[in-house]
Amino acid sequence: MPRWSPDAALRLEAAALDSFEEHGFTDTTVPQIAARAGLTTRTFFRHFADKRDSLFLRDREFPQAVRDFLRSVPAESTPVATVQLGLASACRGVQGWRPQIARRQAIIRSEPALQERDLLRSHRLGLAIEQSLVERDVAQPQAHTLAAIAVTCFDLAIARWLDEPPDTDLEENLLAVWDDVRAVMEEGAGDGRGR
Amino acid sequence: MPRWSPDAALRLEAAALDSFEEHGFTDTTVPQIAARAGLTTRTFFRHFADKRDSLFLRDREFPQAVRDFLRSVPAESTPVATVQLGLASACRGVQGWRPQIARRQAIIRSEPALQERDLLRSHRLGLAIEQSLVERDVAQPQAHTLAAIAVTCFDLAIARWLDEPPDTDLEENLLAVWDDVRAVMEEGAGDGRGR
């Protein structure tokens, strides 16, 4: 039997989520979280950069997963189609985590510091998409913009999804959002005075 | 003669910028910044939420200025045209601050914690645009998306502007970026297989 079990980060994440729900983010101390996970404060900080970071363990591998998936999309696929495929894949990856995501969102909403950290999550997702597009020979500015649009759609779809019954399909939400965005885009493609 | 001069926040901001450039962000302490501005640590925290915040004093009034400007745009203007006018106005407001912005960007790039704070700046600008659009009876999701695109364009234009000679016009950069975005949008308006 090992002296320490190998899932320290996961236990810390669970302990943090529970603690934040019970006492609120600010009134929870790192020693409390660590103790709850059966670990020390020092160990907490070896796994997480700060208290906020403990809520975002799950998202660490997400950008890489997106990059990996986008690399598997055929080169003939247009940038927009590629991004759509990527988002659909991301939806499938996220679909099963709805309860945890809902719990986390509730905590994030309650704390500006966490909202800020959540922006970093979005930003990193955008960066992964942007880099993947550049790898596919999309020009930097276009890649940047398209990635920003994609992230906006994704976040918007998640927000709507969490407002709906638990069995709703995230991917369907995403398609609906994408259509909304397309409407904005088509207006934007004109001369600014409608088409 | 007042016992304290009325520009405490401005002096602290300048002191912070200088200190960060000299010793780096992490190696600069708040007492150092405060002393340099001839003030106490306590006073620093009366003006700024945290160390990072001292670099973003200028941006506080920015969202409100954008809101005010957008309220002055005629109601007949389409959402996209309105946003374009708003960004052009923002460009004019920012144009004069190029040296300070360039110095700040260099520091931000060096420190992940500051990059995260910078995302909050973008987010708040987006929020101001989104809210202004909703006030003009644009539907929430469309307003959200259009605001995200606008912020993306603005940030991209600033980034390009800082890479170019000091006398370059920011507004011209913005128009160029907007055209790039329009290209992406037009492809996005199709069936995902190009047009």
Add this chain to the structure above:
DNA sequence: GTCTATATCGCGATAGAC
């Protein structure tokens, strides 16, 4: 303005895995 909690992190030691 002063005082204090606690977030954060450097360092050396330890204990199992291989």
Add this chain to the structure above:
DNA sequence: GTCTATCGCGATATAGAC
């Protein structure tokens, strides 16, 4: 033995309470 994850102690600065 070497490597890695953890622990325990201690120092400092941030940030907020009084």
